[in-house]
Amino acid sequence: MKRTHRGIVAAALAAVVGVVLAGCAPGSSSTPSGKDTDFTTITKPVTAAQVADLGDVTLKIWADAGEKDTLDTIIGTYEKSYSNVKVDVTYKDWDDLMSTVVNAMASDNPPDIANGNQGFATMGTMVKGKMIRPLDDFVKAYGLDQGVPASGFDSYRWNDAGTSWGTGSIVGVGGATQPLGVFYNKAKLDKLGLKPPQTLADLEADLKVAKAGGEIPIQLGNSDQYPLGSHLLGILIDMFATPDEVNAWIAGGKGTTFDMPGVQKAVKTLQEWGDAGYFPAGYDGTSLDEAVADYAKGQGVFFLGGSFNGSTIAKTDPNGFGFTLLQNDSGKYVTTGTFGTPWHISSKSKVQPAALAFLGLLLSKDSAQVYADTSRLPNYGLADVKPTGAMHEAQLKAAQAFFANGDFVGYLDWATPTMQATLGAGAQELLAGKTTPEGFIQRVQKDWSDYQSGSKG
């Protein structure tokens, strides 16, 4: 009797195991359902009549929580213009969004519009799985390629297979540029008798004075293993290496290596900054948010970061801080950045005209002030918006100067899905003296080669 009981249980388990194992390779059953020809290309902006033809529909959006203030206003305008469309938006924190958005876009009932992120892990997977609609026609029809540097689109361009980026179709577009730069505390600069830095040499001279003056030269919070190894190192690499060679490496270019002279100098400089005590004590135990809040309250002379940090600073004190980008040796502004967090349209969306009209409105010059009202830097209409304060004004000026004479470099962590962790952990070890600049560079390059050779599962 007991034997038979066991026999039945074993048989049931075996049946389950058998059923599951009998399937073919994972993923093969869910072959890409979106086809390249699934959409109608447009040559001019979508009209209200085309959207009205859809009947009463819902436009589903997944957005980064940072877009909420902007979207709330835009959605109001949109629903007034297209009264047959109801917008249903889901906001997610960045980490949450990153870990769920690809699954959502791969599902049978995906959001029509979603925020994603550049790089192989998110955008690459979406392209590979044919989850998103190419937007070349949309960019042309709405004139979004006018008045902005072409290099800003590079990070949105992918080959059809989703295996390399930098050239190919535009698959996403952002609304607000996010150049990484240098925030400075005006009162502290005055007190120390310093001027806002224009080059890395200026900045390094200022840091020395700030340290001697008993100040925290650079505010930093890195407990999330970010932004030391990505943003700070990125800014330094932008100063020492050429945009082309760095971008080629990030995009996985054959024969490129992280072990290039510009990177070597940058990594060494970062280590020297750590040794010189330019960062606050215990920065690996402080989160970035805490550090930005501390900086806004007057702790630290400089803060290296992006416009996404600026909103918090401007909210605390809209006039007490300045922002500047650094010029490289040839007098050009070079910095890590993009046209912002990309928006995608699902290839399975049944309301594509409504989705195109929404992005068209969100990215148009008419919406520029909506971005500016939350101290952001709209890609389109940068020169015409009213700033929220002196710091925002400085950011707008810096972005305009950059658009006129600047080159974007990609974020280093786009290089591989694991790069953020590799850079983050590596930079902490570098500054703690647990590894050398050479060891750090080798580790980063190993991550890159492992990924590029496809050996990691």
Add this chain to the structure above:
Amino acid sequence: MTASTVTVAGRGVRSARPGRRPGQRLVWRNYLYLLPGFAFYAVFTLVPIVQTIRYSFYNWDGFTTATWVGLQNYIDAITDPVTRSTFGHSLIFIFFYAALPTAIGLLIVGIMNRVRIRFLTLFRTVLFLPQILATVVIAVAWRWMYAQDGPINAVLRLVGLGHFARAWLGDFATALPAVGLIGTWTMYGLCMVLFIGGVQKIPIELYEAARIDGAGALREFFAITLPGLRGEISIALVLTVTNALRNFDIIWNTTSGGPGTSTLVPSYLIYRGAFVTREVGAAAAASVLLTLLIFGITGALQTALRERK
């Protein structure tokens, strides 16, 4: 041989139901009652387990077609120094999550047994509280405690030990034990409550006899309390060891595995591989290894602590 053939009338039916008598043929119908439960268990537990095992043999991003790589993911997990170190960190966490809380729980029970404590219920509740708090709350509270300008450093500076002050969670030397102590704090309440319950089952005569024989507090503890709690200790260790090995939320909310990789644990790697970096195969292999490790250690514990009769 069906039920109807032996129906005698009225209540006779009940005793004549088949399938109860030893030696009788198995009645499949009875298993139908188990089917709904089994189906639920199969769909939500067995299938995912088997799927995970299957994924572990593939190189897969979670969406596009996977490629068979055999044991490569396991070989990578075992040979990669960072992955290997995460299992080492887990073993250290067993000390902080399991050994230390058990020891503290036993100590508290040993004291309670000798000394009459007022407001016992109150103390018990307060000491148990960390167990029922959300781990995010615990993590945020301890981040503040450990911060550069947090209370722990403030106390150190106050007593003239300011040079020891540091960001405890951001320092390579202290991050791992600092996270571990958070685990100790959350776990010892559970151990204590289990042991208090167990002690009350030990016959009071044993203690009386021991005292008549002149046993001191220590002797009494080792001769009566400790052996009497064997079962509870086993349960406490299995629960806390499992918690130590799959520790994720505290790490996620305090150090993110840093600084460097000094507090990285397998479950963090698994989460990152499955949802962030899209190395589903590698994450699945690490899951299988972690599950085996948990089975191995808890199984060994239970065998070692089994009541021998």
